[in-house]
Amino acid sequence: MSSSKSLLVHGYEVVIGFETHAQLATQSKIFSRAPTAFGAEPNTQACAVDLALPGTLPVMNRGAVEHAIRLGLALGSHIAEQSVFARKNYFYPDLPKGYQISQFEIPVVQGGEVSFFLGDEKKTVRLVRAHLEEDAGKSLHEEFHGMSGIDLNRAGTPLLEIVTEPDMRSSAEAVAYAKELHKTVTWIGICDGNMQEGSFRCDANVSVRKPGAELGTRREIKNLNSFKFMQQAIDYEVRWQIEQIEDGHAIQQATVLFDPDTGETRAMRTKEDAADYRYFPDPDLPPLVIARDWVEQVKANMPELPRQMAERLVRDYGLPEYDATTVTQSPAMAAYFETTAKASGQAKMASNWIMGEVSRRLNNEEKDIAQVPVSADTLAALLKRIADGTVSNNAAKQVMDALWSGEGQDVDAVIEAKGLKQMNDSGALEKIIDEVMAANAPMVEQFRAGKDKAFNALVGLVMKASKGKANPQQANDLLKQKLQ
Structure with a gap:
């Protein structure tokens, strides 16, 4: 856990742990x-297997096990050479067996x-663990005019439940963790x-305590299906618990x-403990044995992980660690950055623009980086023109407006058509400065009398007189x- 001092809410320390169900991307259950x-x-x-009809037997999906190995490798976990499946017993309409096949001991x-930046x-x-299990079906209540329906399509879908230690100390930290884990499983x-x-x-286990006290009693917020709702739910739950205490x-x-x-949490049921589920080893499934050569084979086929790529970007491009972590939010963003950086020779400027202008525009349009309308090579061409002084940073944003809206894809043509080329002719610029100084003699005297603010005002007048084209x-x- 981070050693930084915990934030207190009305004198209480917030303690959060997560259980996340990641549905594994297999073709079958x-x-x-x-x-x-x-x-x-x-x-x-x-x-018939999903419905638990008599005489059916479960058979383990090799692809689901391989996905679990991939996660363990990505997160620096120990991958058990032998693990055991158990029956988790509870009765609910959408659980046809009367038990869920999961892993316990x-x-x-x-x-x-999981490491990330806040x-x-x-x-x-x-992390405590990540274990394989099957999903239950789904109860549908609203479509049937007062009755409930059961859809068993999800029953038996492979899940990996990822459980953390109670290491998070704020809703913002919890959301940042969830986003990082989300990035990892998709990457x-x-x-x-x-x-x-x-x-x-995501299920968030939330409790509060006075600093230094024993852990408080936790309440589990189930099935948080957006990062926005996750933060709202945890914040409300923290306030509610403190008020109750x-x-x-x-x-x-x-x-x-x-x-x-309503923006509120409401109790669904009292929380069960492991003893309530009467776990016992599933007699229909032998222990899961994972040979080390299989792990090595999976490892050899793993992509470069986000944290490995971030370290490489710091090393090879001189990026700050924060920038490197941010531009590796997804494989698409990482590829967009690296292509831009290589083509422009301006790695830091590339990360600034991708984290700033590009991300801002995508967020406004609720689009993903894969949908960016300006190619990495085109952005690189624009960054070159900033670096060589052809356009100012402000003028470059106007060029980006045109590129983004599809007015053109040739950077130099857009700069020329819009008259955005920066004035680099020192003779012409000197003439403008002389005129500004002559027309604003009192301001010149103020600067010479020691008032530094007058200098900024004069610079502003020079930029205005040059119609923003002066370097x-x-x-x-x-x-x-x-002036001197």
Whole structure:
């Protein structure tokens, strides 16, 4: 866990742990050959194994195990050479077996950590485990006029449940962790990360305590399916728990749901402990044995991981660690940065523009970097023109407007057509400076009398007189020479 001092909320320390269900991107279910495609008609993707019909036996999906190995390698975890499946017993309408096949005492992935930046501060969250299990079906309540329907299409879908230590100390830190984990599972290709479709579902265990006290009683917020709702839910839950304690009430362990319409959490049921599920080894599944040569084979086929790429960008391009971490948010963004940096020879400027102008425009249009309308080579051409003084940074943003809207894709042609070329003719600039100084003699005297603000005002007048085309650094230098 990060050693930085925890933030206090009304004198209380917030303690958060996460359980995340990542739906594994396999073509078939974890113990059957039934398909896993999203959006099919209800109960059309549930076979005899998923329905737990008598005489059926589960068979382990090798692809799901390989995805678990990939995650363990990505997060620096120990991958158990032998792990065991257990039956987790509970009764619910969308669980046809009356139990869920999961892992309890010996999970496939053990330990590991997730590191990320919160602002410019590096944080690390320790992992307890990641275990394989099957999903349950889904209860549908609203479409049936007062009745409930059961859709078993999801039953048996492979999940990897990723469990952290209670290392997070604020909702912002929790969201940053969830985003980093989301980035990792999508980067290595084990999960599509679609939160709206339930492929990446987060449960937050939230408690509060006075600094130095024992851990408080936690309440688990289930199925948070957006980062925005995640932060709102945790913030509300923290306020609610503190109010309860301040009013003299004890917190009861419970499972709660977040209602985005009211912005509040509400209790769903009292929280069960492991003993309530009566875990025992599944007699139909032998221990899962993972040979070391299989792990090595998976390792050899792993992509360059985000943190490895970030370290390389720091080393090879001289980027600050924060920039390198930010531009490796996705494989598409990393590729866009690296192509721009190589083509322009301006790595730091490339990261500034991608984190700034490009990301701002994409966010405004709710688009992903894969949908960026300006190619990396075109952005590189624009950055070259900033670097060689052809355009100022402000003029470059006007060029970007034209490129973004499709007015043109040739940077030099846009600069010429819009008359945005920066004035680098020192003779012409000197003439403008002389005219500005002559027309503003009192301001010149103020500067010579020691008032530095007068200099900035004169620079502004020079830029205005040049219609923004003067090279700002050149204007500064020439003006200083003439004033002194």
